[in-house]
Amino acid sequence: MAAIPLMLIPFILYNLAMVGAFGGGGTASLETIVTSVNMMSGATWTMSLGDLFIVIALIILFLEIFKATRRSSVALLDHLFSMALFVVFLVEFLLVQGAATQIFFILMLISLVDVIAGFTVSIKSASRDVAIGL
Template identity: 45%
Template sequence: MLVAVPLLLIPVVLYNVVVLFSLGDGARTGAADLMLREPVFSIPMASGAGWDVGTGDLILFVSLICLFFELLKSTSSQKVAIINHALSMVLFVVCLVQFLLLRGFATSTFFLVTVMVMLDVLAGFIVTIVAARRDLDLGLGQQQ
């Protein structure tokens, strides 16, 4: 049953933890955005410049990896896939509500995570519909 849990829940929870720590003690609204942009480490590039990687960049990286595996999972036609699609839809609604209504979630990082969750929902439903149509076409073709 753990397979039904959307993997994109991981970056959403990570973002919530970051916002929880940045907004503690009544911090101002932009504190989460500043914390997300603050470099965690820097990688020297061949050009001589340094590539600063922040917390928000790491959350987006984890989100992209999770989205890849979610898209692979959406091609499955198991019964647990329907539960996964429903939970992904719930996760999208939660992300949308957080983005629109809660302080600290109106950042580009969280917007992109929300878009990835929406793409997971759309991909899951589209793959399910295409697979059902294909099964229906095969079933009708055998009766003739």
Template identity: 45%
Template sequence: MFAAVPLLALPVLVYNLIVLLLPGGFKAADATLRLAEPLFTIRMTSGAGWAVSLSDLLLAGALVVLFVELLKSTNSKRLAIVNHSLSMVLFIVCLVEFLLLPAFATSTFFLLALMVLLDVLAGFIVTIVAARRDVDFGE
């Protein structure tokens, strides 16, 4: 049953934990500033420094998870339908947090919510296309 849980819940959960640890919790207005603070800098061959923030790491991890979720959506078993439904619930939770809580009104969380939406859409579209191939309508 664990396979039915949308993996994109992990980056959303990590964002929730990060924001919860901020002073002010979910009502923290400075979440954007805290997420954009550079954690480390990587020296590039050109000599320029690439400052990597917590927001960058979270989004990069979420993109990898989105790729895995898209691969999982090609499965047309009943478990995939449960996964798509839970992904829809996750998107609704993300949308409510984005619209109602100040700490979630950031570009980082918007992009996470967009990834969840893409997972929902891709899952349903892939399932519908796969189901249409499984049914033979004759000549």
């Protein structure tokens, strides 16, 4: 269970939005306003469903980088699953019409950063574990 990449959550949420689980379905559902706040400046700040997916993905990216610092055999499996998820993101972005949006592209880039950061953190922490005995 610990090896399952958390970036799967925004991937599933995005695909659920495309089939209409959060409203009308399709790319139009990504523009559904989730919250609106009147600012002191008089402007109105709004957050759409697509923006919320990006915020969720960024929080998950932090958690994934934190997970990469652990030293166990599960960490390698987690990195491999994260790489596989990035490949799925890439394939869906290239082949599925509903995934050809800037929101999905940003989610895919966050997934790529997860893969790169995970391997980088693991390699850096592993190099500190190497002890040369005399």
